[in-house]
Amino acid sequence: MTPWPHPEHGVADLCDAGTRLYERALREGHLDGPEADATPCLAELGLLQPAVTDPRRLEPVPPAVALHRLLRTSEERIAAERRHEAALAEMFEPLMRIDGRRTASAGTPAISLLSGMERINRAIEEAMAAASGELLAIQPSAGHGTATLGPALDRDQALLDRGGRIRTLYQHPYRHSPVIRTRYERLNGDVEARTLDEVTERLIVVDRAVAFIPASEDRTLALEVRHPALIGYFVTTFDRLWSLATPMHPQSVQPPALNGVTARQRAIAALLVEGHTDTVIAGRLGMNVRTARVHIAKLAATLGSESRAQLGYLIGQSGILGQEG
DSSP, X not given: OOOOOOOOOOGGGOOHHHHHHHHHHHHHSOEEGGGGTTOTHHHHTTSEEEOSSOTTEEEEOXXXXXXXXXXXXXXXXXXXXXXXXXXXXXXXXXXXXXXXXXXXXXXXXXXXXXXXXXHHHHHHHHHHHTOOSEEXXXXXXXXXXXXXXXXXXXXXXXXXXXXXXXXXXXXXXGXXXXXXXXXXXXXXXXXXXEEESOOOSOEEEETTTEEEEESSTTSSEEEXXXXXXXXXXXXXXXXXXXHHSEEEESSOOOOOOBTTBOHHHHHHHHHHHTTOOHHHHHHHHTSOHHHHHHHHHHHHHHHTOOSHHXXXXXXXXXXXXXXXX
């Protein structure tokens, strides 16, 4: 039977047979020549060499010597590649100076897909590092705790130090979040925050030049957007939501109750009239179902409702949805 040809490989992925035989040669000090016929890689990579006193025997090259030789070969190869790169750059440099429609660079893509939290965060950090104007952010949640604030605070403070401004929109339930409170206590400068009953999905706009939005439910995918029309749309949407929001920082304002109905209850009333369930209402307003039902019960008591159907009717008759806080 004809033996299988020995596969080609480099020293970094030395075959199992070659590794075992080299280890044996190191332990015993030598091998008989025919023993290495099935693993020619050892001689090709310079790990075995003929003995001076008996060419029929093979002696192992000490690992330190073999490593030094291989590293030197690798360095020479890298140097050759760099010389090749320099030659290519020198050749193409005058060609790139030609002024023509077909020689222009394609530039940065208008929309890019980012995969993985590490890549997404790195892209945001790079955009923030080059920013000096304004950061606009919509944050549906307060984050996972003060322990993870450090890098974000450093990034935000650097923008403020360059004369930038930060505006952030949160949902009402996070007005008293310790994470958000800690964030604004530690930051100095032009930092503002407001809250709404409902906000959109997460949005970050840096210097009105680049935006980041989620591209998957688990937020492990994101879109980096640089298209001017889309950036303009995001900024306009943010500004309209901002004008409707309640100031939280630097001056916290508690929305007033009108006719005994709080701003939170008016938001719930609007969703009730639309026919949403308690679960959907709770999810939309960032609260648990039990809290939503407590608010619904208080609203019903205030309006004198005895049933869910009657509550919807009384909300419409009361005019509370047309009142401004």
